[in-house]
Amino acid sequence: MTALTSGALGQQIIDQVKRLRYLDSLEQVVYCDRWHEMPPASFDYHNQLDGYLAQLRHEAVTAPAVATLLAAAKKADLARTGTVYEQGAYRLLQHEQDEANRVPAALQTASANMDATGQRLWQEVHEAGDLTRWLPFVQEQFDVKTQWAQAAEPGVPVYEALVHRFDPEYSLAELDALFAQLKPAVHQLIAENHGMAPAAADEILTVDATPAQVQILCDKAQAMMQMDPAKTVNYRQEHPVSVSVGPDDARPSTTLAHGALFAVDCLMHESGHSRYNYGANDLVKQAGLWGGIDGALHESQSLFYQRVVGLSKEWWQAFYPEVQAVLPKYRQIAFSDFYAAKLALHIGPNRLDADELSYVMHIAVRYETERAYFSGQASVAELPGIWNAKYHDHLGVTPASPAEGIMADVHWGSGHIGYFQSYVLGIAYAAQFYHALKRDDPEAFPALAGGDMTRINAWLREHVHQFGQLFPPRELLRRATGEDLNPQYLIDYLKERHG
Numbered sequence: 185m186t187a188l189t190s191g192a193l194g195q196q197i198i199d200q201v202k203r204l205r206y207l208d209s210l211e212q213v214v215y216c217d218r219w220h221e222m223p224p225a226s227f228d229y230h231n232q233l234d235g236y237l238a239q240l241r242h243e244a245v246t247a248p249a250v251a252t253l254l255a256a257a258k259k260a261d262l263a264r265t266g267t268v269y270e271q272g273a274y275r276l277l278q279h280e281q282d283e284a285n286r287v288p289a290a291l292q293t294a295s296a297n298m299d300a301t302g303q304r305l306w307q308e309v310h311e312a313g314d315l316t317r318w319l320p321f322v323q324e325q326f327d328v329k330t331q332w333a334q335a336a337e338p339g340v341p342v343y344e345a346l347v348h349r350f351d352p353e354y355s356l357a358e359l360d361a362l363f364a365q366l367k368p369a370v371h372q373l374i375a376e377n378h379g380m381a382p383a384a385a386d387e388i389l390t391v392d393a394t395p396a397q398v399q400i401l402c403d404k405a406q407a408m409m410q411m412d413p414a415k416t417v418n419y420r421q422e423h424p425v426s427v428s429v430g431p432d433d434a435r436p437s438t439t440l441a442h443g444a445l446f447a448v449d450c451l452m453h454e455s456g457h458s459r460y461n462y463g464a465n466d467l468v469k470q471a472g473l474w475g476g477i478d479g480a481l482h483e484s485q486s487l488f489y490q491r492v493v494g495l496s497k498e499w500w501q502a503f504y505p506e507v508q509a510v511l512p513k514y515r516q517i518a519f520s521d522f523y524a525a526k527l528a529l530h531i532g533p534n535r536l537d538a539d540e541l542s543y544v545m546h547i548a549v550r551y552e553t554e555r556a557y558f559s560g561q562a563s564v565a566e567l568p569g570i571w572n573a574k575y576h577d578h579l580g581v582t583p584a585s586p587a588e589g590i591m592a593d594v595h596w597g598s599g600h601i602g603y604f605q606s607y608v609l610g611i612a613y614a615a616q617f618y619h620a621l622k623r624d625d626p627e628a629f630p631a632l633a634g635g636d637m638t639r640i641n642a643w644l645r646e647h648v649h650q651f652g653q654l655f656p657p658r659e660l661l662r663r664a665t666g667e668d669l670n671p672q673y674l675i676d677y678l679k680e681r682h683g
């Protein structure tokens with residue numbers, strides 16, 4: 185994999201892809217600005233700007249010159265004869281054109297505007313759990329996304345088409361089978377769990393910390409992750425996200441609202457996205473294929489750092505002394521007690537501070553709730569009741585209010601509908617990567633206990649990060665691990681930690 189192109193045609197395809205990526209970058213600048221910088225009164229103008237960028241992208245992809253280029257690539261059989269970079273760029277451009285030809289520009293713009301409106305509305309109403317303002321929006325959002333799905337994949341069930349926006353290689357039947365395999369295994373592990381009692385764990389994990397102390401811990405965690413400071417800018421906000429504006433640009437954020445250790449946990453998740461975003465090799469960057477594959481693969485990298493690493497004994501053997509140095513409370517608490525508290529079950533209505541067993545059930549609830557709506561089994565008005573009933577069935581808890589229930593996550597606001605399966609696929613991929621990494625480099629995790637993540641980062645870069653969007657997700661998984669998705673690795677991983 186040394187040559188970028190085999191000729192002028194491939195170079196033209198790559199040039200076209202790079203122009204699209206510049207537009208992606210502009211969209212990300214605007215998105216980042218809306219989260220972090222924009223004064224509230226600028227919202228409508230931002231929305232117009234977003235709509236115009238969506239229109240520009242649509243025009244760029246549907247231009248006659250692109251059609252000519254793609255026809256020439258088809259004739260030349262570039263998908264088989266091109267370099268791997270040409271093949272990747274060709275596949276991306278063809279996919280973009282197919283979608284743009286099916287989904288009218290006005291519908292793309294309406295969908296993008298709905299996401300911007302929803303993101304702002306969620307920020308205004310979620311704390312109060314104001315369903316009277318939220319549900320009418322959700323109805324509009326679901327209507328637009330239904331139109332989008334019907335245009336993008338006519339004849340395919342609406343929810344499957346929405347899932348395909350993020351995880352194009354999975355059918356609803358496969359996802360149903362995945363949840364059917366995972367749920368009983370997780371239920372059993374929860375039932376048999378003999379870990380630290382939640383109240384005792386809470387007492388250990390709850391700690392007073394100043395913003396400055398939290399900042400020190402966040403900086404130390406990123407240093408141990410070997411984040412590149414030249415490529416990283418950190419933000420603070422309520423709902424952590426990770427934005428990437430270019431191939432050497434990562435903007436993770438975390439929240440200070442839920443305590444020092446939670447801030448580190450969220451930052452490790454978002455920084456995992458960030459490492460994947462800026463980890464592409466030079467030729468992948470030159471082909472415009474940087475940034476990683478959205479959906480399950482991106483979540484696999486965030487969850488690898490947050491859970492596989494961030495809940496490992498080895499990580500805490502290295503990081504706990506840092507915590508003890510910054511927060512005096514922990515100088516009195518033995519490592520074994522602290523680590524048992526980190527692994528304790530934390531079953532409640534909140535996905536973000538869930539333990540990793542009950543986390544699977546949080547994902548199942550939103551997947552099943554969305555699936556019920558889009559298959560016509562429920563109206564929007566019925567969703568809060570369905571949500572609460574599913575929490576009761578799956579986790580034995582009932583959210584006290586919409587704020588800690590159906591409105592706790594921004595996703596329906598920001599347009600991430602048909603997205604939650606990415607989290608469970610992501611942790612399943614992460615567990616499969618973990619298995620392959622330990623097989624390939626048995627010394628990687630022992631080295632982490634000494635504070636050295638070099639070997640773990642090197643494996644992820646070699647097998648995942650460097651390829652950016654070069655391969656389809658399942659092909660990348662097979663190349664990295666030697667097999668297609670096998671959820672048993674997730675069950676094995678959860679048993680190793682919590683069995």
Ligand SMILES: [Zn+2]
Pocket residue numbers: 453457482483486
């Ligand atoms: Zn994530």
